[in-house]
Amino acid sequence: MGYAQLVIGPAGSGKSTYCSSLYQHCETVGRTIHMVNLDPAAEHFSYPVSTDIRELISLDDVMEELGMGPNGGLIYCMDCMEYPLFLKKTIGTLKTIWMIGWMSNWRVIWMMTILCLIAQIELFTHVPVLRNFVEHLKRKNFNVCAVYFLDSQFVSDVTKYISGCMASLSAMIQLELPHINILSKMDLVANKKDVEEYVYFISPLFKDSTILLCINLLMFSRYLNPEAQVLLSQLNRQMAPKFGKLNKSLAELVDDYSMVNFIPLDLRKESSIQYVLSHIDNCIQYGEDADVKVRDFDPED
C-alpha cells in the first residue's frame, strides 16, 4: 500500500512553499517522504525530487521545438503523463523505495509520496489526463487524496473567495478523490494592516499582537466553514442587484455540498503543518496497515 497527496491550486497559492516546508517537517520528525514533480514548467526546487516529469519533457523544449505558446505547451506536456514510460518510472521508483524500507524493517515503511502538480486549473478541469493518472495510481494500490490550496488573501474579496470555492468544488467533482482544502499564507492574515488599524481604532488595548491574531482568526473562521447566509449577504452587498438570484444559487451550491471547508495553514508554525498533515493522514488512512506489516515481518516475532 502506498500513499499520495496531490497538491493542486491556483497559481501562486503557495503549493511549492508548502511542499518545501512539508519536506523539512518530515525530515525533522523522521518520516519518509518522496516528492514527484509533475510540473514541466518548474525551474528549481528547494527539496530533492525523486521523479521529475521534466526528464521526459520540459515546457521550454516544447515551446522551442513545436513553436507552441506557454499554455498550449503545458497541455501538450501534460499529455505525456499518459505515457506508459513516465507512469512506469514513477511507480517503479516508489516501489523500489518501498521495498528497501520494507526489508530493513523501518518503522517508517509507511510511505507518503507528494505529487506536486501544476497550478493551472484547466489542466484538471479540461483534460482527463490527471484523472487517468490518479486512477492508475489507485490501481497500483495507492491511497490518494487531493490537497487544494487557496491563498488567504482571497478572503478579503468575497467574489474571489467564491470563485476559489467553485474551483475547489470542480476539482472535487472531476477527480473524485478524498479532498482537503487549505487556506494558505495565514501569517499574512495576522499582519493585515487595515484590520490592525480598525481594531486599534476600537480600543488601543487591542494593539497586542496575540489579541489581533485572535480577532483576525475569528473574522476568518466564517470563511473556514462558509455559511450560505453570510456568503449571500456579502455577495449581495458587493454586486449589482441583478446578480441576486445567481448569488443565491452560488451560496446554496457551496452550502448543499457541505464539503467546502478550509484548514488554515501558517507555515511559520510547526504545529500548523503537523495539524494539516494529521488531516491528510486521516483522509488517506495513512499507516493504518503499517503496524500490522511491521509486526508481521519483525524478526523477533
Ligand SMILES: Nc1nc2c(ncn2[C@@H]2O[C@H](COP(=O)(O)OP(=O)(O)OP(=O)(O)O)[C@@H](O)[C@H]2O)c(=O)[nH]1
Ligand atoms: N507570507 C507568505 N508567503 C508565502 C507563503 N507561501 C507562499 N508564499 C509566497 O507566495 C509566492 C508564491 O508561492 P509558491 O509556493 O511559489 O506558489 P505556487 O502555488 O507554487 O505557485 P506556481 O507554481 O507559480 O503556481 C512566493 O513568493 C512565496 O514566497 C506563506 O505561507 N506565507
Ligand SMILES: [Mg+2]
Ligand atoms: Mg510552484
